[in-house]
Amino acid sequence: MATISVRTRDGELHSFDGRIGASLMENIRNAGFDELLAMCGGCLSCATCHVYVEQLPTSANLPVSSIDETELLEGSDHRQENSRLSCQLPFDETLSGIVIGIAPED
Amino acid sequence: MKPGNLTQSFDCVIVGGGHGGSQTAAALRQCGFTGSIALIGAEPEIPYDRPSLSKDYLAGKKTFDRMHLRPQDFWGARDVELLLGRHVSRVDPTARTVMTDRGEHFSYGQLVWAAGGDPRKLTCPGSDLTGVFYIRSKADCDALLDVLPDAQRIVIIGGGYVGLEAAAVFREIGKDVTLVEALDRVLARVAGEPISRFYENEHRARGVDIRLNSGVTSLEETNGRVSSVALASGEAIAADIVVVGIGIIPSDGPLKAAGAEGPNGVDVDAFCRTSLPDIYCVGDCARLQYGPGIRIESVQNATDQATTAAKAICGEFKPYDAMPWFWSNQYDLKMQTVGLNYGFDSVVTRGDPASRSFSVIYLKNGAVLALDCINSPRDYVQGRKLVDSAARIDPAALADTSRQLKEIDLVTS
Numbered sequence: 001m002a003t004i005s006v007r008t009r010d011g012e013l014h015s016f017d018g019r020i021g022a023s024l025m026e027n028i029r030n031a032g033f034d035e036l037l038a039m040c041g042g043c044l045s046c047a048t049c050h051v052y053v054e055q056l057p058t059s060a061n062l063p064v065s066s067i068d069e070t071e072l073l074e075g076s077d078h079r080q081e082n083s084r085l086s087c088q089l090p091f092d093e094t095l096s097g098i099v100i101g102i103a104p105e106d
Numbered sequence: 107m108k109p110g111n112l113t114q115s116f117d118c119v120i121v122g123g124g125h126g127g128s129q130t131a132a133a134l135r136q137c138g139f140t141g142s143i144a145l146i147g148a149e150p151e152i153p154y155d156r157p158s159l160s161k162d163y164l165a166g167k168k169t170f171d172r173m174h175l176r177p178q179d180f181w182g183a184r185d186v187e188l189l190l191g192r193h194v195s196r197v198d199p200t201a202r203t204v205m206t207d208r209g210e211h212f213s214y215g216q217l218v219w220a221a222g223g224d225p226r227k228l229t230c231p232g233s234d235l236t237g238v239f240y241i242r243s244k245a246d247c248d249a250l251l252d253v254l255p256d257a258q259r260i261v262i263i264g265g266g267y268v269g270l271e272a273a274a275v276f277r278e279i280g281k282d283v284t285l286v287e288a289l290d291r292v293l294a295r296v297a298g299e300p301i302s303r304f305y306e307n308e309h310r311a312r313g314v315d316i317r318l319n320s321g322v323t324s325l326e327e328t329n330g331r332v333s334s335v336a337l338a339s340g341e342a343i344a345a346d347i348v349v350v351g352i353g354i355i356p357s358d359g360p361l362k363a364a365g366a367e368g369p370n371g372v373d374v375d376a377f378c379r380t381s382l383p384d385i386y387c388v389g390d391c392a393r394l395q396y397g398p399g400i401r402i403e404s405v406q407n408a409t410d411q412a413t414t415a416a417k418a419i420c421g422e423f424k425p426y427d428a429m430p431w432f433w434s435n436q437y438d439l440k441m442q443t444v445g446l447n448y449g450f451d452s453v454v455t456r457g458d459p460a461s462r463s464f465s466v467i468y469l470k471n472g473a474v475l476a477l478d479c480i481n482s483p484r485d486y487v488q489g490r491k492l493v494d495s496a497a498r499i500d501p502a503a504l505a506d507t508s509r510q511l512k513e514i515d516l517v518t519s
Contacts, residue, residue: 022172030177034132039125039405041155041173043162045433045442046406068440068483075487 002096004028007054009035009102018091024100025049025086035102042087047072047106049086050079055099062089078104113211116144116187118419119204121194122220122357123147124156126389126408128175130218131186133416143186144212146204148221149243150191152178157405159247160271160351161435165278166251170244194221197364199382204360216419219361219372219380219387220412223354223403228263232325237332238348241268250349257346258282261335263322265292267434269351270305274436277312284315284343286322286335298453300466301441301478307459308439317343356391356401368393371401376425378415386415394426397448404432429490430476442486445476445493454504456485456511465489472498488512 004018004027018027028036028051037048044066050073053062065073065084073083083103091098118134118141120127131145147153155173162168181188189212196205203213225240227233239250260276262269265287276283285292291302292309306316321338325348334342356371367373367381371393378386389408393399410428417424432443439462450468457464465485468476473496477489488511492499503514 026172030174032177032180032183034136034176034180037409039409040433041158043158043433043435045435045440046431071483071487074484075490 002091002093004031004091004095005055005097005099006031006033007099007101008033009104013099018096020092022091023087024051024089024091024095024098027091028086028100028102033102035105036086037105038087040087044068044072044085044087047076047085050076050103050106051084051086052080052101052103053082053084053098054101055097057095057097060094060098062095076103076106078106113203113213114144115142115213117141117215118143118218119212119214119216120145120218120220121204122222122389123149123151123153123188123190124220124222124389124408125153125175125405126220126222126412127218128153129409129412130220130388130416131181131184132176133413134419135184135186137416137420137422139416139420141215143184144189145181145186146189146192146194146206146212148191148193149245151244152176152181152188152190154244156242157433159244160241160268161275163244164241164247164251164272165275194360197360197385199364199385202384215384217385218412218415218419219358219385219391220389220408221357221391222408223356223390225350226353226355228322228325228350228352230322230324232327232332233350235325235327235332236330237346238325238350240350241272242354250347253347254279254281259344259346260284260349261286261343261345261347262349262351263335264351264353265289265294265316265318266296266351266353267293269349270309271434271436272349272351273309273314274312277309277314278437282315283313284317284335284345285309286317286320286337286343288319288321290319292316292318296447297478298447298450298466298468300453300455300459301480304459304464304480305436308437308462312437354390354403358387358391361385361387361391369399373399374411376414376427377418377423378411378426379418386418388412388415396446400446400448402430402446404430406431429494431490438481440481440483442479442483443476444479444486444490445474447476447478450475452501454501456505457482457507467492467504469501474499474504485511 192206388411447468463481474492479486
């Protein structure tokens with residue numbers, strides 16, 4: 001089992017088994033977290049799936065942000081160094097144990 | 107429940123299973139609404155992402171199970187009753203009931219109308235022939251996908267976003283595509299001329315035969331199937347299938363019949379309330395008090411209006427003032443729009459369209475109204491702030507790509 005932990009905006013941490021091959025956005029949405037709007041459906045056209053990568057498993061790597069992702073994140077008032085758009089992060093076994101925080105709404 | 111005479115009661119009935127309807131239900135629960143909720147959807151599927159239909163779904167790049175707006179069990183967990191495959195045919199605002207085409211009656215405490223729109227139908231002779239398709243629902247798209255492998259020559263009627271997105275998909279899988287537009291440019295109703303000309307050039311460069319100023323007089327048939335499209339010029343364009351994308355008609359009939367006001371869509375106030383008591387309207391159907399009154403057909407508008415209505419139902423009256431945004435994907439071109447260009451009196455092109463990364467900025471009386479940004483998320487992001495503040499900037503400075511939008515000084519006057 002590959003697990004994902006999500007911290008909601010009220011600070012609560014929830015863990016669930018992730019689906020390999022789907023994006024973190026899809027995983028978070030499919031687990032029923034309705035704070036994550038993901039309005040464009042994952043096509044990198046908005047920034048409503050903004051998350052913070054709070055903990056990354058040792059030896060795991062995330063894909064480098066594309067220029068488009070970086071630009072979209074720059075538009076957020078809540079951008080941090082660990083900000084990512086979760087639609088751009090495919091979930092696999094190496095990420096089991098990742099801790100993700102849902103960023104505040106812009 | 108049995109069809110027929112029993113009336114089932116809900117504290118909130120939502121009509122429409124698209125982005126607006128599903129977000130209304132989700133937002134009600136997020137706001138702490140504890141009453142019963144029913145969501146009545148015309149389609150048999152649970153709420154799904156409609157914009158993908160004319161893009162990744164049509165292209166076979168995205169399976170339907172990845173397009174659900176929420177997972178199936180979300181609705182049960184939120185205690186939202188999904189009543190799918192039903193059309194609401196009547197609203198009785200006095201009895202506070204809605205009736206479906208199955209003869210069911212549902213009574214409501216609050217009603218949220220989020221029924222969206224139906225594709226505007228072609229009306230010329232032959233428009234009901236086999237082989238004529240629309241792209242609005244999964245069923246529409248599936249019917250088209252069924253015959254697509256056997257169709258080589260495709261005529262698209264309508265040069266709006268849906269028609270252009272479909273043209274891009276069809277060219278990418280090697281079909282012969284002709285796009286027929288009645289006006290003198292594509293996207294004429296939504297975008298400025300530089301954007302229209304850019305997309306026309308891009309599609310033509312990829313082999314789409316674009317016919318502007320071309321009215322369709324009839325569709326001709328062979329053995330009961332569409333075989334050509336006759337233009338007002340007298341020319342006939344051979345077609346194995348025809349795809350029509352000429353806009354939508356708001357699905358507001360029952361609400362209008364019940365007395366809701368509004369000439370094109372249903373008039374709503376800043377809280378998405380209609381003129382009828384305890385009836386809200388959100389999404390493609392809702393006519394905003396902006397300019398002369400407009401409807402906005404976008405995911406953003408449906409989602410944000412739904413949140414506004416849900417909050418109002420929960421007693422939190424926060425006027426709708428979300429920043430409009432929209433996107434369109436065609437080939438490797440990503441267009442992002444922010445703001446509404448309604449009433450613009452000048453446009454500035456920022457960057458060279460030939461570079462395939464540029465923006466068009468719409469101004470009214472010198473203030474920034476909106477931007478269409480092609481492959482330029484930086485302008486899109488930075489432009490949001492200019493729209494938000496209705497910034498007044500020297501047009502020459504706006505066009506100067508050596509400086510980022512956020513670094514440009516405002517006109518001081």
